[in-house]
Amino acid sequence: MDLFWLxxxxxxxxYNLTANFYPEQKQFSYMIHGYxxxxxxxxxxxxxxxxxxxxxxxxxxxxxxxxxxELAEILWIIYQKTEKKERFYTLQVILGCELQMDGYxxxxxxxxxxxxxxxxxxxxxxxxxxxxxEAQEVKKTLEKNKSQLTIWAYxxxxxxxxxxxxxxxxxxxxxxxxxxxxxxxxxxxxxxxSGNMPTGTNDRAFTGIFTIISIIIxxxxxx
Numbered sequence: 001m002d003l004f005w006l007x008x009x010x011x012x013x014x015y016n017l018t019a020n021f022y023p024e025q026k027q028f029s030y031m032i033h034g035y036x037x038x039x040x041x042x043x044x045x046x047x048x049x050x051x052x053x054x055x056x057x058x059x060x061x062x063x064x065x066x067x068x069x070e071l072a073e074i075l076w077i078i079y080q081k082t083e084k085k086e087r088f089y090t091l092q093v094i095l096g097c098e099l100q101m102d103g104y105x106x107x108x109x110x111x112x113x114x115x116x117x118x119x120x121x122x123x124x125x126x127x128x129x130x131x132x133x134e135a136q137e138v139k140k141t142l143e144k145n146k147s148q149l150t151i152w153a154y155x156x157x158x159x160x161x162x163x164x165x166x167x168x169x170x171x172x173x174x175x176x177x178x179x180x181x182x183x184x185x186x187x188x189x190x191x192x193x194s195g196n197m198p199t200g201t202n203d204r205a206f207t208g209i210f211t212i213i214s215i216i217i218x219x220x221x222x223x
Contacts, residue, residue, distance in 0.1 A: 012037050013163045014096025015064060019071035021089045023079060030068040034059060060158040074138050078113060081134045090114050097159040107155035123152055
């Protein structure tokens with residue numbers, strides 16, 4: 001996995017989705033951890049908790065909760081396609097958005113399997129980069145589900161809106177984070193996962209309309 005620097009003065013909202021599958025027990029677990037820059041703000045397993053509600057009181061994670069079903073499907077595909085059976089299988093999704101000082105939002109979405117690079121999505125051209133034969137099979141399923149469209153819409157829509165709302169609601173903390181991130185902080189990302197869009201409004205309604213229109217355009221272009 002590549003690493004990148006959080007640029008001084010930028011804000012970043014990112015998540016670590018972790019799914020575990022235990023074949024012998026036929027058990028599956030799913031966890032969500034959310035971070036604002038380098039501070040944990042959210043932890044979800046059976047029930048979500050705001051770890052640091054003073055940083056960001058409310059974030060839209062409904063889409064991330066629904067990812068549980070798709071991650072379970074991916075783990076099942078990996079289990080079936082892998083010759084050497086393991087005691088357990090772990091799939092992570094590292095995703096998020098970064099609001100830069102120039103007003104643009106960059107996003108990323110990467111899958112990691114058992115700690116190794118597995119699959120990543122470029123938000124610039126909605127193409128997948130695969131790292132293993134198993135990832136190729138998973139890619140087919142994701143393309144069939146048109147997952148790249150909903151991922152793009154979430155990252156550059158709701159995630160970006162949550163981040164802008166944080167800036168709007170906490171203007172006094174912006175200077176704090178600029179100072180705090182002056183020393184670069186390492187975060188994981190894939191090599192071809194960034195996408196960006198201008199962020200000229202804090203209105204979630206506008207974000208929703210933009211998301212719907214963008215998905216329609218992308219579907220038409222790919223037909």
